Amino acid sequence: MKNIHLLPTLVYAITAIACTQQTPQTSAIIDNSAISKKAHLLFSENKFDSVAILVGDNIQVINYASGQTFNGKAEFRNFMTGFKTAFPDMIIKHTNVFEDNKGNVALEFEAIGTHTGPFIIPGDTLPATGKIVTLYVSETHRIENGKIVSIHNYQDSGSLLAQLGMLK
DSSP: OOHHHHHHHHHHHHHHHHHOOOOOOOGGGGGHHHHHHHHHHHHTOOOOOHHHHOOOOOOEEEETTEEEEEEEEHHHHHHHHHHHHHTTTOOOEEEEEEOOOTTTTEEEEEEEOOOOOOOOEEEEEOOOOOOOEEEEEEEEEETTEEEEEEEEEEEHHHHHHTTTTTHH
16 A cells, blocks of 8 residues: 555656756747848848957958958958958848758858959959949858857859859
8 A cells, every 4th residue: 555655656756856857948049040141131231349349369361262361350350341341231141041060050151242342362352343343152151159160152253253243
């Protein structure tokens, strides 16, 4: 008879222990794609100091279209302002965003803007054309400890130059 009374007590004890254990809060988990998307939103709003807060001190940007590499926050800022000098109203519209559980984010997006300033490209500077362009871009971001530490940028520069009237 004593065994029968122990069963409900045992079930109650196990339930009480299970209910008191904390489950991880999903809001506490870092959403790496949100960090990348926030950086692009702030770039679109010309808030470069705010973007800089989201990147690591030793960030590295590799721009495959130009063959340039930008190391550290100062050069990263030059990468951003180079586009914004030529296209001050440039905004980013994401078309696809993917992430894994290892800190990698892949983004496909359109960068849309009006060419109203000098556009520095390797070996030349293109004067403003006043043309509205859409640049198609894919980037991969590496995020560590909530900061973007690496960006690999792939862009359709041929299409961009054609839109600017530079290709015949």
